Amino acid sequence: MPVTLAIHGGAHFFGSTNTHRYWxxxxxxxxxGRLFSVDYRLSPQFPFPCALHDCLAAYLYLIRPPPGAKHRAVDPARITICGDSAGGTLAVALLCLIRDAGLPAPAGAMLISPWVDLTHSFPSILQNTATDIPPPYGFSIFKPSTLWPPPPPEFRKRAAERRAQDAYRRRAEQGRARARHQGHRRRPRGRARRPDPALRDQRAGALAPLPVSLSLEASLTSVSPSQLAYAYVSPIWQPSLGGLPPLYIQAGDKEVLRDEIVFLAHRAAHPDRYPVRESILKQNAARTEKAKSYPSTKVHLQIYDEVCHDLPLFSFTTPAKYCYRAMASFAKWVTTPAGEQPGAVPSAGMRLPKTIYSGTQPFNRPDYVDNMIRERVSMTGVVRPMEPESEMSMLQLDPEDIGLIKEDAARRY
Incomplete structure (x- = not known):
């Protein structure tokens, strides 16, 4: 039976299996098939790489269950990884980690509106703000806190001193009031008991200073600014996205993450055609050299017209119905052994019918052309070919200009 390892979204700090239960x-x-969902640890209490560790542990739990587990080991060829939004970030990072560690790869992965560039360096992050669901003040559904950012240490020190002085003054006043009270009786003086030596030793150990001190600012962020372009934080900046299992990538044409999703898909299928900045590659020369040996990844990219971020969450809409069908078709296709798969639908000169994808007919699929299936889907499920790469503005950007934090994006977020 096929298994889907699902990684929920939520901007890395909220969301759970319950928020995605119907999904x-x-x-x-x-x-x-079966679906195994990961309730990974959330920031800011558990910053990077806690969530990625949890996702890797979940994958290993499926393929190499510990003694006493309630399931037998699942064949990786029957596993599909699925992630939406921030879960898509973790899904891509997990795939690259599995590849780099030499672990058995899953059959494929479904990436729904993956958030893969935390530097916000692509144009759509500001162009589609009026047509997407994230509010103007950021990806969070919560308004900015008046307590953020934290005050500087000097201010906190002065505030703590004032609180200590006020508390001392209150205790002194309360002591004088008790002394004036007629019914006040002082505790009889007696011989103090000696503390138990064993208890004293335990107490001293419990109050020993921690080996590592963590500043308040460091504990309130998921990642540090220097990590934003790190390959496992923003996986679009991996030295190579080749060597991964087949990917189904879905984006909404009106979402703010559209450009980075399209760039991710094309960079996975054509690692040599869409390079990244030299400064990123130099951060880990060994991994960059190893990345040259990875083959291209097969990618099925769908962009849905007039659709916002994370389409499957809006499961009551008509476009979501066709999105679920395409996902089911892909999952069944990649998890079916090669000997049981009939031939693909020839794509040369073929006119794609309406709602071509169906979970009941997973092999009714066009051929990959240059490692990709590139499609646009209308609001009513009509599938049509995507425009050439040369006509897509997000694929014509200067490699040295992407992956850098821009002033406008920094002001918004």
Whole structure:
């Protein structure tokens, strides 16, 4: 039975299996398999790489269960990894980690509106703000806190001193009031008991200073500014996105992450055609050299017209219905052994019918052309070919200009 390892979204600091329960139930029903969801640790209490560690542990739990587990080991060829939004970030990072560590790869992965560039360096991050669901003040559904950013240490020190003085003054006044009270009785003086030596030793150990001190500012962020372009934080900046299992990548044409998603898909299929900045590659020369040996990744890219971020969450809409069908078709296709798969639908000169993808007919798929299936999908599910790469502005950007934090994006977020 096929298994989907699902990684929920939520900007790395909220979300859970419960927020995606219907999402996951519907996907499991469409794929006719099991779904294993990861409630990974969230920031800021658990910053990077805690969530990635949890996702890797979940994958290893499936393929190499510990003694006493309630399931047998799952064949990686029957596993599909699925992640949406921030879960898509973790899914891509997990795939690269599995590849780099030499672990058995899953059959494929479904990336739904993956957030893969935390530097916000692509144009759509500011162009599509009026047509997407994140509010103007950022990806969070919460308004900025009046307590953020934290005050400087000098201010906190003065405030703590004032609180200590006020507390001392209150205790002194309370002591004088008790002394004036007629019914006040002082505790009888007696011989103090000697403390138990064992207890004293335990107490001294418990109050020993921690080996590592963590500043308040460091504990309130998911990643540090210097990590924003790190390959496992913003996986679009991996030295290579080749050597991964087949990917199904879905984006909304009106979402703010559209450009980075399209760039991710094309960079995975054509690692040599879409390079990254030299400064990023130089951060780890050994991994960059190893990345040259990875083959291109097969990518199925779909962009849905007039659609916002994370389409499957809006499961009551018509476009979401076709998105679920495409996901189920892909999952069944990659998890079916090669000997059981019929031939693909020839794509040369073929006119794609309406709603070509169906979970009940997962092999009714066009051929990959140059490692990609590139499609646009209308609001009513009509599939049409995507325009050439030369006509897509996000693919014509200067490599030295992307992956850098821009002033306008920094002001907004």
């Amino acid at each position: 996951y139930w519907r996907l499991a029903r469409k794929t006719e």
